Amino acid sequence: MGAVLHQAVTLQFKATNNQAEYEALIAGLNFALSMTVKRIQVFSDSLLVVNQVNQTFETKDEVLKKYLRLAKSLISMFEDFSLTHVPREENQVADRLAKEGLPDLRRTQVFDRPSFECTEVSSEERSPCWMDKILDYLRNGAQPDDGREARKLKLICAKYTLINGELYRRSYAKPLTKCLRLEEASKVMEAVHRGECGTHARGRSLVMRILRQGFFWPNIHKDAQVFVEKCPQCQYYADMQRQPAGYLKPINSSWPFAIWGLDFLGPMPTAMRGYKWILVAVDYFTKWIEAKPLTQPTAQNVENFLWANIVCRYGIPMVIITDNGTPFANQRIHDFCGKHQINLKYASVWHPHTNGQAEAANKNILNILKKRLDGARARWPEELPGALWAYNTAPSEVTQESPFSLSFGMEAVIPVELEHLSPRVEAAANFEPEALQAWMEQNDDSRRIDLDLLEQKRELAALKRLEHKRRVERYYNRKVNPRTFDQGDLVLKRRLLAGSNLGVPKLEPNWEGPYIVREVAGPNAYYLMTSEGIQIPRSWSGDDLKKFYA
Template sequence: MKLNPVKCVFGVPSGRFLGYQVHQRGIEVNPEKIQALAKMVSPRTLKDVQRLTGCLTSLSRFIAKSTDRCLPFFKALKKGKGIEWNEDCEKAFQALKDYLGRAPLLSKPETGETLYMYLSVSEVATSSVLVRQEEGIQKPIYYTSKALLPAETRTAIKAQAVADFVAEFTEPSIEVARMMVEQNKKIFKWQLRVDGSSNTHGSGAGVVVSTPEGDSVKCALRFDFKATNNQAEYEALIAGLKVCTVLGADEVEIFSDSQVVVNQVLDEYQARDESMITYLELAKELLERFKEYRIAHVPREENEQADALAKLASATINIWPKSISMIRLLQPSIVKSKEVGAVFGERNSWITPIKEYIVNDVLPSDPLEAKRLKYRATRYSVLNGELYKMGYSRALQRCVGPEEAEGILRSINSGNYGNHAGGVSLAHKTLRQGFYWPTLFADAKRVAARCEACQKIANNIRQPLELLQSITSPWPFTMWGIDLIGPMPTATGGAKHAIVAVDYFTKWVKAEPLVHITKANTISFVKKNILYRFGLPNTIITDNGTQFDGRKFRELCDKYGINNYYASPAYSQTNGQTEAVNKIIKHNLKAKLATKKGSWADKLPQVLWAYRTTKKGSTGETPYSMAYGAEAVIPVETSFSSPRVQLFQPELNIDMLKCGLDELEERRERAQIRNTTYQQRVARYYNSHVRERRFSLGDLVLKRVNPGTRDKAARSLADKWERPYQITGIAGHGAYRITREGFGELPRPCNAQYLKIYYP
């Protein structure tokens, strides 16, 4: 280890460490910070106040009740840019200066000594100080302070009234009052105990109904939707009330360990969330069906049966005891139910007829069905009351009903040792584990397809889904595509990007290096290189960057009557002509620069000149000849004396140029025909690989995660798809408008290449 002598000090009684003055007596404020604060003028702008609060934050350990002292500053910051430095702020500012001028010395605690903490609560904050006692004098060690949330400042009136009432009476009086209340309580014949559970594996609820005869009806609910703890508690209450209604109860006593649900039903708490309001209304509607009811909060340890059922329902492994009824809810109770599946043990499953035939020799009345059952039963046997099938991968495979099949598949696919394999692999693994049912392979494919983790990490779809849509321009310089290249190595003048424009007819290219990508630079480029050079175009195609999708650029297009079209987000093929030219420019720059990558801006004109004077396969002409009617003279012709340079005659050249201009229109027509033929040939090849896939309005889809929105912290383990979105519109040509709940519709259509069906 090497030490810098300049930065090292040894054997000193005191010194500065981490911005504080540390010595044998304790820790003091850095005098330089105090001096800077004393000289600070009263803040006037938002940044000044932010600088002040930042300085005070670093000194908060020395300031008693710092939140109360800084409250005027925090109120001023809430106003944003419209900050007002009022009289209260100035008083607090001067008081802090005075306080920090005599800031306390913080003592250091000794090992094994007793420390004391003092708490102080004001209307807006709670503060504390940790102190130690030395020779009868208490010395501070650390000050803390925390602002109260708005909800914490509003004490419930009823709770406060009860506290005041209790404080006025002695303990014997309370006991007598409690005994009188217990004696006056009515005993209900029906009792309902409910509990809800929500965790990372799932959510569910438990219901226990005690009848007047002393019997108990136990029921567990498994939710096929995500639910919070409070929602699960409400689902449990609603399900329990429905069970009591079916059993004919007219009065019921309800016990729940959810304080929120109980107090909301009793109108002690107010439901603020929209879903909670809906749940509360439904619960009260069900309670009105009873002549009388009472609901009370009980600790969890007094609600053990319902709690155990709720935990069982929310567990990953969904193998249910036959004595317990399981109800599977496909959607919340506040949504009109489409389907509710109830399973009681294995009654009426595919196992029953085979087992009845083997054990009791019972056959169906239909002769054909009886014959078929006899044939099937030859490969089955009953051991210890369970049905087994003689298999090939395992000698005996336990037959399971639909109530267990789902849990087995989910456990093998996404349990602690699951590998999220495909449907066929999942079915094979289930067979090897010793389980069987007739629809195993179909169920395995369904579970694998609906697994949320599998859907989010699935490979990207690269096969084209829509027929190729070619873009053609009717005449030179009527349709331009604009795109950006970069970032690239910093060039002369600080340029890091390049803006490129391509004419769809002549393939003529204009490009300029840019230091910053701004709306002003983009508009200036369009005016100088397109409008003032080639006239007003009919169409400009760009990406969705803010430099193009902004008010000023739109106003420019509207002013000159230009149609501005945007490519689909993250689907560069929509502006394919420009993307193809970008590749050529970058390829040629790499070849020219070698190791001097920072000279790309100087080489850019040479690359553009080379591109403009090279014949294009799609048109059979060079962009230069398509624009000017003649081929340009390049340096090699003058260096090595090409025939047209040697035989150059000015008078004849002028005549030939005029003839070339007369022929230009015909050449452009031939180029357009050739370009159309080229596009058709490309389309035939592209369309031969297309596997069409269309979505309908209302479909739920996953959207491929863009590189810009991918979780950078997860790196290679990041999800490839995000969900859920809903198809709300068809934009045409394989593009769809999608909406995400809570976020609204995306501003641009999304190509089908980046979408796939989501299975909830």
């Protein structure tokens, strides 16, 4: 084995983690080239840098594009090159070097600006500045040979003047504003935006402050917008987005009891036997609700409920939709659904609209219970069966059919029919035994006809519900501000505090990250990972993400 050489780089300028990883890669490549290395294997724990260099991820950030171009130009100088991702725990020497340094370290480089700027200095010095033609005209009277261009230059130069060799522009904000080169303009924007007197002003407000301070350059408004867009503090402390990012996609069920939504309702007031929770299941087609009081929201209770209250009563469903709670998102429920070939789907984190049917069922059951308890809140387990029966036998405003009717083809007999003798109860009660037998046979025939017509009733109900969903969809989609993300994009995630619906405390950022979009899970749903390649569990809604500009 050959000698082990250590090299460290100190960055004396602001850089993101990804930019620092590129600086380390570029410094290592330059170090290898200085020793005339021809073949090289590079190992990095930055998944983003590895995938961008290997062209697995698309590079959209402008700064990282410059780093990538420089890295590729250095890579082309080697006869053989490979870049491999390794977990951080397998990259201990480099990790320890970055954190602590080594006592025998001899080579330490200090960078006061990004590497790609060093390679661009000479070209920038040779490249023309927007002020050059104006200065040349005002100092020497130099004009283009083309007559039209010469007249155009004269009109432009009429707005400018020279004072002590410096170029000034006549403006409306101030009598004269000093003209800046692009590198000077960046420093002025930095000072005005987040300097000692900076207020992190945005867009037009930042432009007004710069002009009133007496500075000018072309495209000042566009440059200010780009600068503010990339300001880390402005991104982390930005207001929460209220408009949804994706269009509403209703979930439609083709037949009864094929798709169920599950959710926990609670904690409720502690009742007899220690009941504090209600496990609620709703069928997406008929809106039939099953519910059971529980002492604890555990995976064992969920599995028992699915078997006894769903599978054994209504058959094996095709899909079950739940939130990301621990009682649902665990190996036990995965194994149960896998054993019975049930497609288990999870709503995006902090996005209950995906499981909207279960949320609506919770709301309906809770409203019925509150009005039946009359202050005796601990009696809710005794009232729960009656609340379920009341809901399941009540006709829907959308379909004009009750869940009971869509499930069994007829309306249930309820107590009021027995008390006041509804027509069907009165007819059955007044027959003599012989006539009653004939009526029962006739009723059986009618019942068979009802069952034959049940499919038509369900189709009609499905059409009415579909039309209702389309109206809701049109209304919802009017409020959408479309925001989509691609694989490899850098994003910030809304901060979610466990057990709190009140948002983050004052003086703390509303957003955290940045994260990398690992995979597009579906419409407006994404899987994330950190820049070190650590996968963030479960999918996240686009409503809770925003683009990060490095």
